Amino acid sequence: MxxxxxxxxxxxxxxxxxxxxxxxxxxxxxxxxxxxxxxxxxxxxxxxxxxxxxxxxxxxxxxxxxxxxxxxxxxxxxxxxxxxxxxxxxxxxxxxxxxxxxxxxxxxxxxxxxxxxxxxxxxxxxxxxxxxxxxxxxxxxxxxxxxxxxxxxxxxxxxGKVLMPPAADVVSALKLRTDVSLLSAAVARAATVRPDLLTILNGTTTNANLRQITVFAPNDAAFAAAGYRTVADINAAPAATLANILTYHTVQGFVFSNQLKVGQLTTLNSAANNKITLALTNNMLTVKGNSNAVAATIKEADIISGNAVIHVIDQVLLP
Known part of the structure; x- marks a missing residue:
């Protein structure tokens, strides 16, 4: 760009x-x-x-x-x-x-x-x-x-919004917030088996196609609802499982809220069906994983870091 x-x-x-x-x-x-x-x-x-x-x-x-x-x-x-x-x-x-x-x-x-x-x-x-x-x-x-x-x-x-100066990268941006501490813990845990995922999130990847990403970031309430209520729960979970979940929340390129459209987005997850679905529900844009019973809502959109656009959501998306 x-x-x-x-x-x-x-x-x-x-x-x-x-x-x-x-x-x-x-x-x-x-x-x-x-x-x-x-x-x-x-x-x-x-x-x-x-x-x-x-x-x-x-x-x-x-x-x-x-x-x-x-x-x-x-x-x-x-x-x-x-x-x-x-x-x-x-x-x-x-x-x-x-x-x-x-x-x-x-x-x-x-x-x-x-x-x-x-x-x-x-x-x-x-x-x-x-x-x-x-x-x-x-x-x-x-x-x-x-x-x-x-x-x-x-x-x-x-x-109609106060623009906040961006953090350096996704990892830094998450650490600045109090409502996504479990996601931060999940990133650290997943990195033990997927160090390449950490480089994508912290902006040090050598893959030019992944130097700009969009992250749908589940808040702490979302992780709690998915059974991960504490950092100890995160650390007890298989790291590969968390890596599989996190890649399913990450999309190549910048997608701001005004560019989110009804349809599907391809994630970085390696599964054959690695898409998440965007839909309008009660005139509100929602995002749903393949295995989610109901769609997640975007609680806060367009948080900027040096390498990402971050949208905070209220559910963990399941592949």
């Missing part, structure tokens, strides 16, 4: 070829900071910017901001400006920098127009993945609800 690394010089050339209405230099003389101040649904984003000490940074030249709404912040526990006191300024800065691109990027920028999972470098050299299709503009699988808001120093794209 080609990375979109737009230098200031290249951006000026791109913008020179755009229609006048798409050129941020023709916008009203207000910056990204001004737009945030004027928009009521960005009140918590404004508080986050203040907490991170980034107000001046948003006044710089040629920037693009993916801007989470108040509802997006509330969904992760920040319900008032005062709630940001529970997070350090450096932590908040890391989160906000992951929403900020140096360079003015709109849905009409040539490298983005018609793109699928194009890599765009955000702050701290972390990568965002942008898709621009007939269904709309998406970043890390999340729909941009109001794209291409032109300001004097770039563009603002409104989103």
């Amino acid at each position: 080609n990375r979109l690394l737009l230098s200031f010089t290249v951006l000026l050339a791109l913008l020179a070829g755009c229609k006048k209405t798409d050129d941020p230099t023709n916008a009203q003389p207000k910056t990204i900071s001004d737009l945030l101040t004027e928009t009521p649904t960005f009140s918590l984003l404004r508080a986050a910017v203040q907490q991170a000490g980034m107000a001046d940074a948003l006044k710089g030249a040629q920037l693009t901001l993916f801007a989470p709404t108040d509802d997006a912040f509330k969904a992760i526990g920040f319900s008032t400006p005062e709630s940001f006191q529970n997070i350090s300024a450096d932590q908040m800065k890391a989160i906000l920098r992951y929403h900020l691109i140096t360079g003015a990027v709109s849905s009409k920028t040539p490298e983005v127009a018609g793109a699928t999972n194009v890599a765009v470098e955000a702050g701290d050299k972390k990568i965002l993945f942008v898709t621009n299709s007939a269904d709309g503009l998406f970043v890390n699988g999340n729909r941009v609800t109001q794209p291409d808001q032109i300001v004097a120093n770039g563009f603002v794209h409104t989103i």
Whole structure:
């Protein structure tokens, strides 16, 4: 996948070829900071910017901001400006920098127009993945609800989710969460008989086709329901059995939630019938293994690591 690394010089050339209405230099003389101040649904984003000490940074030249709404912040526990006191300024800065691109990027920028999972470098050299299709503009699988808001120093794209900076790989991402500790234990146990599986999950595989994967990650409740209630239960299980299960939860390539479609996906499991089935149940996308009685639901989608898209599910998928 080609990375979109737009230098200031290249951006000026791109913008020179755009229609006048798409050129941020023709916008009203207000910056990204001004737009945030004027928009009521960005009140918590404004508080986050203040907490991170980034107000001046948003006044710089040629920037693009993916801007989470108040509802997006509330969904992760920040319900008032005062709630940001529970997070350090450096932590908040890391989160906000992951929403900020140096360079003015709109849905009409040539490298983005018609793109699928194009890599765009955000702050701290972390990568965002942008898709621009007939269904709309998406970043890390999340729909941009109001794209291409032109300001004097770039563009603002409104989103309904706070984007978290990615961990280095699947193994690291799982260890950062409290709800998938049994899956982490299963990975370690399975690696004793399938070290190649560990390299796929930790991003060190030499197989170029498996350097980007999608993982359907059963949460701890899912493992408990499948009979693995504790880490001791995981460690007592045959490692080959766990490896067989884990490969059945892993798919080649990045598949974000907006790209999940009704049908089947081929997993890395070695069985002849190694597909999982996606279906719509009560207008909700579900995923089912061959031996599951009922389908699993996706509890949290589009968790990004350096080598994977992770979707947390509420059942262990059985081949």
